[in-house]
Structures are given as structure tokens and as C-alpha cells.
Amino acid sequence: xxxxxxxxxxxxxxxxxxxxxxxxxxxxxxxxxxxxxxxxxxxxxxxxxxxxxxxxxxxxxx
Amino acid sequence: xxxxxxxxxxxxxxxxxxxxxxxxxxxxxxxxxxxxxxxxxxxxxxxxxxxxxxxxxxxxxxxxxxxxxxxxxxxxxxxxxxxxxxxxxxxxxxxxxxxxxxxxxxxxxxxxxxxxxxxxxxxxxxxxxxxxxxxxxxxxxxxxxxxxxxxxxxxxxxxxxxxxxxxxxxxxxxxxxxxxxxxxxxxxxxxxxxxxxxxxxxxxxxxxxxxxxxxxxxxxxxxxxxxxxxxxxxxxxxxxxxxxxxxx
Numbered sequence: 001x002x003x004x005x006x007x008x009x010x011x012x013x014x015x016x017x018x019x020x021x022x023x024x025x026x027x028x029x030x031x032x033x034x035x036x037x038x039x040x041x042x043x044x045x046x047x048x049x050x051x052x053x054x055x056x057x058x059x060x061x062x
Numbered sequence: 063x064x065x066x067x068x069x070x071x072x073x074x075x076x077x078x079x080x081x082x083x084x085x086x087x088x089x090x091x092x093x094x095x096x097x098x099x100x101x102x103x104x105x106x107x108x109x110x111x112x113x114x115x116x117x118x119x120x121x122x123x124x125x126x127x128x129x130x131x132x133x134x135x136x137x138x139x140x141x142x143x144x145x146x147x148x149x150x151x152x153x154x155x156x157x158x159x160x161x162x163x164x165x166x167x168x169x170x171x172x173x174x175x176x177x178x179x180x181x182x183x184x185x186x187x188x189x190x191x192x193x194x195x196x197x198x199x200x201x202x203x204x205x206x207x208x209x210x211x212x213x214x215x216x217x218x219x220x221x222x223x224x225x226x227x228x229x230x231x232x233x234x235x236x237x238x239x240x241x242x243x244x245x246x247x248x249x250x251x252x253x254x255x256x257x258x259x260x261x262x263x264x265x266x267x268x269x270x271x272x273x274x275x276x277x278x279x280x281x282x283x284x285x286x287x288x289x290x291x292x293x294x295x296x297x298x299x300x301x302x303x304x305x306x307x308x309x310x
Contacts, residue, residue, distance in 0.1 A: 037195040041107055 066242040068122045069142070071183070072132070073239075073283060074171075075115030076143035079133055080291075081164060082108035083298050087151055100200060104161070107193040114186045134302035138295050139285040146229040148282070148291045155208050155218040160226055162201035166260050167233045168194040170253045179245040202264050209268025220270055227273040232280045233257075 002021045010016055030038055042048070085105035092098035116129040127135075146164055151157045172194055175187035208219040234254035240247040265272050281287070301308065 037192045037199075040189075041193045041196065044110070045106065 063124055064122060066239045067180070067246065068119050070237075070239045070243060070247050071115050071119040071122065073142040073237075075112050075119055075132070076141050077147050077164075078108040078115065079112035080141065080143040080294065081147035082106070082112060083294055084147065084149075084151055085157070085161075088157065093154055101157070104197050104200065107190075107197065111186070111190045111193070114189075118182055118186070130302070134299045138287055138292055141282075141285060141287065141291070141295070143282050143287075144229070144232045145279055145282040145288050146226065146233065148287060148294055149226060149229060150290045152222065152225075153218060155215070155222040156225065158201055158204045158208060159219060159222040161197060162205050162264065163226060163230050163261065164233075165194050165198035165201055166257050166264075167230075167253065169198050170256050170260070171248055171250075174248045174253075178247070183246065205264060205270070206268045209265070209270040216269065219268070223265070223270055224273050227275075228277040228279055231275070231278040232282060235280060235283070237283065 003019055006019045006021070007016070011019070082105045085101050085108070088098065088101040089105075090098065092101055112133070113129050116132040120127045120129060120132055146160065149156070149160060169191070172187040172191040176184055176191055178184045178187065205219065208215040210216070234250045234257070236251055237247075237249070240249050262272055279288075
């Protein structure tokens, strides 16, 4: 059921190639309380996005 | 110009810059790829702190020196970082224990400095507090695995701790600048007790023995560094000194 539900909801637009199902009790997740320390530090580090390279003309398959 | 504030901000900035440079040495050399990226990430967080702090120090100084001049054009004796952060990486245990000891200090420092009456320092600190909380978590998890791991990892972690512990005393030495900056700067002496509580519990959890307090090497805040510092500065500044003003 979960597999089929996930297929119907999340792969409609061709996003999926594989679906995994796990019982929620088996998932170790970060606490919402740790949100700031886990995710905020990345907010101002734009240089990590690979958008600063100019692709020369004529380069294919990129 | 508020020379005391410039000096205080430089101390904080130099601590972050020098440890960042040390951690960056691990890039492509860490024991596994996740750790390679993690150490580089921590280095980049510290570099971000250093940039904010050195830029602010330059602004306060008002002589036109920016973050780059302060990082790349000062000589070794002008750096005000504590000796702990310049200590060589050694093996992985040394790097992790150094991070645990220093991040625990930064957690206590930035929590308080976030309430500084200097708005800029408070802002920089509030942002850095989130970063160093993660650095400490990361170091703690590894300390636990090394200390409470195999006989070999335990031995290496204990050797690292014994080697680095003496350098922690300098973090909490009375600072003459702080007395001149009431409400703005944090007295490092006050940080020792909460730091020790935090570190002691992490060490005992990792089955490591807290070393005795005896030797207390010092002098970093006055610009007197250990032998390792010269090599670090040479590598940090080589490009800028060879090609002044070079742009990426």
C-alpha cells in the first residue's frame, strides 16, 4: 500500500526511479529543535553552489 | 579609535582563522569521505567567523586594512590566537580532541557574547553560536567512538588529550582588554567552570581520563607562538605575499 501510495503521489511527474518503504519506528531523524544548528550555517555559503563556473561554448552533455 | 575593542575582536578572529587553516589541511586526507567534507565544512564555518571578525576589526581600526590585509599581511608576532588552535593536526585523534576542547570553549563564549552591548559582536556571535554547537556535537560523537572504541583508538585519544590539555589553560587566562570593555567583552575566567563541566562529562562518557592541571603554556594572546605557527602562517600567506593583490 505504501509503495503504491508513494508511486501515485510522488512519481506522477517522472521524478522517481525507486521507492523505499521503512517503518517510521525504524527511522532516526533529527529533532526540529536542532534545526538551527544543522541547517542555518549553510544559508550564506552560496559559493557551494556550482553556479560560478562559466561553461565554454561547445561543451556538450552538460 | 577603540584600541581595546580592535584588539579583542582580533583575538577572536585570529582563533577562528588559524583553526580554520589547520582543519583545511585535512581536505582530501581525512579517513573517510564524510569526515573529509565535515572537517572542511567546519573549517569553512570558522573561516566565515574569521572573515566577519577581521572585517569588523579593520573597520573599527579605521586605517583601511580589510580582512585580507589582516589575514595575509601581518607577521606571526602580530597574530593574537591562542596556542591551542595552532597546534599541528597530528593524527585524527589529536584533531578531534583539539576540536572538542576548543568548540566547547566557543559554545560558552558565543552564548554569552550574543548578549554583548556591541551590536555587531552580538550579531556575529549569535550566528556563530549555531555553527559551533554543531562542531561540538561532531567532535563529541568522534571522541566517544575513539575513547570508547578499540584499545588502539582509546590509547591515541588519551595521548592526544594529555598532549593538548595544557594548552586549554590559556583560553581562560585573565585578559586585560576585557576589563576595559565592560558589557562588551566576556571575561574568559568565567568560562572555565561551565567549560570544564561540559568537557568533563564528555570525557568520562568517552572513558577518557581528564589530565592533571600542571604545565600552562601561554603567550599566544601576546603574539608569542609555538614553532608550528610559522609554518602555518607561511602556507596561509605565501600566495598573497608572492603575488600582492592577486585576484581569483
